[in-house]
Amino acid sequence: GPAAAEKLGLGRxxxxxxxxAWDGDVSPDGAGLPAGSGDxxxxxxxxxxxxxxxxxxxxxxxxxxxxxxxxADTLDHDDPLKTVGSYWPYLSTAFDYIKRSMPYGNAGTLNxxxxxxxxxYILYSNDLIEDDFVLSKETFFDVEMPNxxxxxxxxxxxxxxxxxxxxxxxxxxxxAPVKVTMRALVLDVTPETEETSAVQEP
Amino acid sequence: xxxxxxxxxxxxSGLAAGAAISAAGSAQADIPDPLITEVQPWAxxxxxxxxxxxxxMPIQFESDVIRRNVEWLTADTVSSINFTPIHALxxxxxxxxxxFERHHSGAIELRKEDYRLMINGLVDNPLVFSYADLERFPxxxxxxxxxxxxxxxxxxxxxxxxxxxxxxxxxxxxEYTGVPLRTLxxxxxxxxxxxxxxxxxxxxxxxxxxxxxxxxxxxxxDDCLIAFKANGEALRKEHGYPVRLVVPGWExxxxxxxxxxxxxxxxxxxxxxxxxxxxxxLANGTSRKWTWAMDAKSVVTSPSPQAPITHGKGPLxxxxxxxxGRGAIKRVDVSKDGGMTWETARLAKPGEKMALTRFYLDTDxxxxxxxLQSRAIDDTGYIQPTKTQLREVRGLNSIYHNNCIQTWLxxxxxxxxxxxxx
Numbered sequence: 001g002p003a004a005a006e007k008l009g010l011g012r013x014x015x016x017x018x019x020x021a022w023d024g025d026v027s028p029d030g031a032g033l034p035a036g037s038g039d040x041x042x043x044x045x046x047x048x049x050x051x052x053x054x055x056x057x058x059x060x061x062x063x064x065x066x067x068x069x070x071x072a073d074t075l076d077h078d079d080p081l082k083t084v085g086s087y088w089p090y091l092s093t094a095f096d097y098i099k100r101s102m103p104y105g106n107a108g109t110l111n112x113x114x115x116x117x118x119x120x121y122i123l124y125s126n127d128l129i130e131d132d133f134v135l136s137k138e139t140f141f142d143v144e145m146p147n148x149x150x151x152x153x154x155x156x157x158x159x160x161x162x163x164x165x166x167x168x169x170x171x172x173x174x175x176a177p178v179k180v181t182m183r184a185l186v187l188d189v190t191p192e193t194e195e196t197s198a199v200q201e202p
Numbered sequence: 203x204x205x206x207x208x209x210x211x212x213x214x215s216g217l218a219a220g221a222a223i224s225a226a227g228s229a230q231a232d233i234p235d236p237l238i239t240e241v242q243p244w245a246x247x248x249x250x251x252x253x254x255x256x257x258x259m260p261i262q263f264e265s266d267v268i269r270r271n272v273e274w275l276t277a278d279t280v281s282s283i284n285f286t287p288i289h290a291l292x293x294x295x296x297x298x299x300x301x302f303e304r305h306h307s308g309a310i311e312l313r314k315e316d317y318r319l320m321i322n323g324l325v326d327n328p329l330v331f332s333y334a335d336l337e338r339f340p341x342x343x344x345x346x347x348x349x350x351x352x353x354x355x356x357x358x359x360x361x362x363x364x365x366x367x368x369x370x371x372x373x374x375x376x377e378y379t380g381v382p383l384r385t386l387x388x389x390x391x392x393x394x395x396x397x398x399x400x401x402x403x404x405x406x407x408x409x410x411x412x413x414x415x416x417x418x419x420x421x422x423x424d425d426c427l428i429a430f431k432a433n434g435e436a437l438r439k440e441h442g443y444p445v446r447l448v449v450p451g452w453e454x455x456x457x458x459x460x461x462x463x464x465x466x467x468x469x470x471x472x473x474x475x476x477x478x479x480x481x482x483x484l485a486n487g488t489s490r491k492w493t494w495a496m497d498a499k500s501v502v503t504s505p506s507p508q509a510p511i512t513h514g515k516g517p518l519x520x521x522x523x524x525x526x527g528r529g530a531i532k533r534v535d536v537s538k539d540g541g542m543t544w545e546t547a548r549l550a551k552p553g554e555k556m557a558l559t560r561f562y563l564d565t566d567x568x569x570x571x572x573x574l575q576s577r578a579i580d581d582t583g584y585i586q587p588t589k590t591q592l593r594e595v596r597g598l599n600s601i602y603h604n605n606c607i608q609t610w611l612x613x614x615x616x617x618x619x620x621x622x623x624x
Contacts, residue, residue: 007388007389007391008338008339008389010331010335010338010339010389011321011329011330011331011332011335011389011390012329012330013327013328013329013330014320014321014322014328014329014330018320018330019320019322019328022320022322022462022463023320023322023323023463023465025404025406025414025465025471025473026471027467027469027470027471027472028469028471028472029469054277063277064276064277065277066277075483075487075488075489076485076486076487078598078599079599080483080487080599082478082483084478087478087489088477088478089472089477090472090477092472093472093473093474093477093478096414096471096473096474097473097474097478100412100414101306101307101410101411101412101474104281104307105307105410107307107410107411108410150487150488150489151477151481151488151489151490151491152488152489152490152491153490153491153492154490154491154492154493154494154495155490156490156493156495156497159595160497160587160595161582161584163591164584164585164586164587164591165582165583165584165585166583166585168535168544168577168579168585169544170535170543170544171542171543171544172542172543173541173542173543173544174540174541174542174624176624177542178539178540178541178542178573178623178624179623179624180573180611180621180622180623180624181621181622181623181624182360182361182621182622183361183611183619183620183621184361184362184363184364184507184619184620184621185364185619185620187360187361187362189272189274189362189363190272190363190364190365190368190507191270191271191272191273191368
């Protein structure tokens with residue numbers, strides 16, 4: 001049970017309005033989802049106005065900005081494309097993250113209906129729902145996330161630690177003479193000194 | 203300063219000067235040294251008064267010991283990373299001014315007067331603390347490393363960036379002053395939470411990204427700190443001023459900066475930063491989640507690509523850093539031949555739990571090419587693996603948690619390069 005520590009009586013009780021203002025997290029079981037709804041048709045317009053300049057008209061991503069759609073069945077490829085559709089295990093995370101932290105640079109400005117609609121549009125862009133599917137607290141779990149079973153809890157203690165413990169080899173540790181197999185200078189992508197040295201100028 | 207030489211020019215001049223010094227050091231001087239025989243200005247005139255620098259910066263000659271970023275790594279600079287100049291530092295404490303930064307929506311400015319910390323959820327009494335409240339709780343001091351989960355992440359597919367700063371510099375090591383998270387949770391009361399074994403805390407920052415993460419209650423009650431001082435002074439803005447979370451041994455992403463809320467919960471939130479990010483995809487397409495601990499790791503900081511040997515043959519200090527998120531460093535071995543043979547290095551001080559440890563190998567360099575490696579061993583008996591060993595288990599796409607043995611190819615002219623070896 002919890003340790004019965006002596007309290008110092010510091011701080012004050014948080015008011016319900018204060019907790020409501022800051023506690024916006026949504027859990028995988030849907031706890032924290034607000035009332036409201038939106039579909040991909042609504043979402044397309046909002047996305048076009050508030051999201052597409054970075055994430056593309058079809059959530060496909062522009063330049064280096066995150067791709068939110070695509071990449072189905074690529075996770076075991078050489079260069080997997082990890083998007084909301086191909087990778088994210090829970091839809092709750094999309095609602096939670098967009099509501100709190102997007103749009104980038106103007107976070108926390110979307111109302112709950114707008115967030116539902118944007119999430120619906122991202123799902124539609126990933127071919128996971130029809131465009132008239134109305135996303136709400138009630139329909140949230142009608143959506144199947146393709147990679148929901150793709151994660152498992154850290155297993156290094158079983159798969160790595162025993163194999164990489166014990167006696168460390170000190171002599172004749174390799175079968176053949178050691179050779180260089182790859183060189184960073186071939187890529188030549190490291191910044192040169194003069195490009196960033198102005199940082200310290202008084 | 204203008205007309206700065208390029209790095210290659212700098213290296214070339216350094217090597218030339220080094221050769222001259224080396225020659226002078228190994229033979230009798232022919233002519234008297236004017237730095238000795240002539241009175242220098244600093245020996246005749248005044249230096250600066252004590253009122254010149256209320257808060258000092260490093261001397262201008264150290265202007266290359268700075269954080270650097272790599273533009274192509276991220277889409278913009280406010281959700282990005284920069285790198286600690288570990289190639290130029292010694293000892294273990296990272297100067298705050300050049301300690302790396304990683305933000306997801308920039309380094310925010312938050313006054314102590316505007317700071318609030320909320321504890322809510324499954325507590326007996328949800329609380330709001332001011333900054334001043336936090337300073338009235340009993341404090342502790344601890345030195346810990348903070349290593350980004352992505353440190354060395356660009357090196358999974360091969361040798362990519364040429365310098366220890368870039369390959370291993372998403373790390374800093376500071377002495378923190380703060381209040382145990384446990385103390386604050388107990389102030390709010392955990393009777394409501396009941397059996398704590400299956401409980402979690404969700405922690406988030408005051409910035410737009412929030413950086414919310416879930417932490418199991420066992421860790422929250424063990425050694426997490428709500429820290430407000432680092433290396434003796436207030437946290438730097440970019441490191442979470444005025445208050446950050448310290449999560450000893452665990453990936454840097456969980457060290458939530460500008461921390462504003464702690465919620466006791468029945469389960470993990472599975473937030474963006476523990477689903478989309480900070481999950482490690484294996485070759486078969488499945489992914490590990492909750493890979494919290496940073497495993498034992500080390501790197502030779504000098505010689506290294508940004509710290510070439512400029513003094514020629516003879517006495518050479520090989521030095522570097524070792525650390526483990528699962529305990530204290532017990533031993534570091536160094537190889538000069540790419541891992542065929544190993545010598546045990548000297549630890550500057552006995553390894554401390556979940557803190558950087560400095561190692562030295564004082565050697566005599568005969569001028570021949572070296573393939574320098576270091577190999578950390580922690581007090582669990584874990585031996586830092588090679589990149590080949592890691593790839594055999596994980597493949598090439600896990601992004602995070604690359605704690606492989608690093609190789610520097612040191613040529614006979616003293617220059618060093620990031621390489622992989624067979």
